[in-house]
Amino acid sequence: MKVFGFNFGARKSSSADTAKERLQILLAHERGSGAPGPDYLPLLQRDILEAIARHVKVDRDAVDIRMERDADLSSLEINIELPKRAAAR
Amino acid sequence: MSKVIVVTSGKGGVGKTTSAAAIGAGLALRGHKTVVIDFDVGLRNLDMIMGCERRVVFDFINVIQGDAKLKQALIKDRRVDTLSILPTSQTRDKDALTQEGVEKVLGELREEFDYIVCDSPAGIERGAQLAMYFADEAIVVTNPEVSSVRDSDRVLGLLNSRTRKAEEDGTIPAHLLLTRYDAKRIESGEMMKVEDVLEILAIPLLGIVPESTAVLRASNTGTPVVHDETSGAGRAYRDAVARLAGDSVEMKIAGDEKPGLFQRLFGRTA
Numbered sequence: 001m002k003v004f005g006f007n008f009g010a011r012k013s014s015s016a017d018t019a020k021e022r023l024q025i026l027l028a029h030e031r032g033s034g035a036p037g038p039d040y041l042p043l044l045q046r047d048i049l050e051a052i053a054r055h056v057k058v059d060r061d062a063v064d065i066r067m068e069r070d071a072d073l074s075s076l077e078i079n080i081e082l083p084k085r086a087a088a089r
Numbered sequence: 090m091s092k093v094i095v096v097t098s099g100k101g102g103v104g105k106t107t108s109a110a111a112i113g114a115g116l117a118l119r120g121h122k123t124v125v126i127d128f129d130v131g132l133r134n135l136d137m138i139m140g141c142e143r144r145v146v147f148d149f150i151n152v153i154q155g156d157a158k159l160k161q162a163l164i165k166d167r168r169v170d171t172l173s174i175l176p177t178s179q180t181r182d183k184d185a186l187t188q189e190g191v192e193k194v195l196g197e198l199r200e201e202f203d204y205i206v207c208d209s210p211a212g213i214e215r216g217a218q219l220a221m222y223f224a225d226e227a228i229v230v231t232n233p234e235v236s237s238v239r240d241s242d243r244v245l246g247l248l249n250s251r252t253r254k255a256e257e258d259g260t261i262p263a264h265l266l267l268t269r270y271d272a273k274r275i276e277s278g279e280m281m282k283v284e285d286v287l288e289i290l291a292i293p294l295l296g297i298v299p300e301s302t303a304v305l306r307a308s309n310t311g312t313p314v315v316h317d318e319t320s321g322a323g324r325a326y327r328d329a330v331a332r333l334a335g336d337s338v339e340m341k342i343a344g345d346e347k348p349g350l351f352q353r354l355f356g357r358t359a
Contacts (some may be wrong), residue, residue, distance in 0.1 A: 011167070015305075015309035015310050016309055018309050018310050019308070019309035019310070020312075022137070022142065022309075025143065026142050026143070029279045030179065041146055041147060041151075041157075042147070042151055043155060044157030045157070048150075048286060060158070061158055061160070063291040064161065065146050065147070065160070065161060066144065066146060067144060068143055068144060069142075069143035069144075069299075070143065073129070
């Protein structure tokens, strides 16, 4: 209940809300509604590298993959450092 | 020189992951390059406690099996730049861990980090044994409660027989971290005193972490409790970390700071 801007009701524990939200996002991904588990990432990385390797020579170590999962949207960021010679071409 | 520290207990639910996260973050806050590794294959939780669960791409098992480079699997903490996390796999089982694989990854980590904190799974099976095998030191997390103390004693036996350090030197330095300490229940005689537990386990005391509402709040938000300086638990972990790093800090049981009138009126968001 809010009277004159003061909150008299039991204050909602905001950290518990955070916990619930984090779990919902995480578990939605882990249960993965038919989507493959996180183990597809090494295969995805291999395929991307193979495709690129057909055109330019890249170092396996020069690949950086980052992921950010969110409620509505997940992003996968792949950075591949191209060798100097290839970039100049 | 780098140091591998295993956080172990035998019994589950005593606060291993909470402690590994708090100690790892605490060491990093002191400027040491630190990595915390989750050894609980199949039941990944360190990532949640450290608040990086949405950023896991590759894991410890991917690195062991050669599917990813170590550099790709390490997650940099967003709060402390000297801290990294190596998550484990949520989908594989314990057999994916091999002694050779663990040795190789720890060897690589030793080149880059000052402290490598291994968060052991509960139990005394393969995962727990591999988490401790290459350790230079151990932190045994114990609650002042009969089954926890008994399990800790069993784990101490394993530490002093099934670790490389013990095979070489005959013994491994082990510290006791007493957690979920409840002063009221100890006063009323329901719970064993610190001296009682120390007398039974006979290893040096690293710290006493009081039962604190801050611990649940910390795991809810994915922030290691050592960041919460107003909580008794947070300060207890800071002291324990200082002792681990070689400082001499007086052993005291810290209570939670009561919020002042100002804080109570205007509230604090966790």
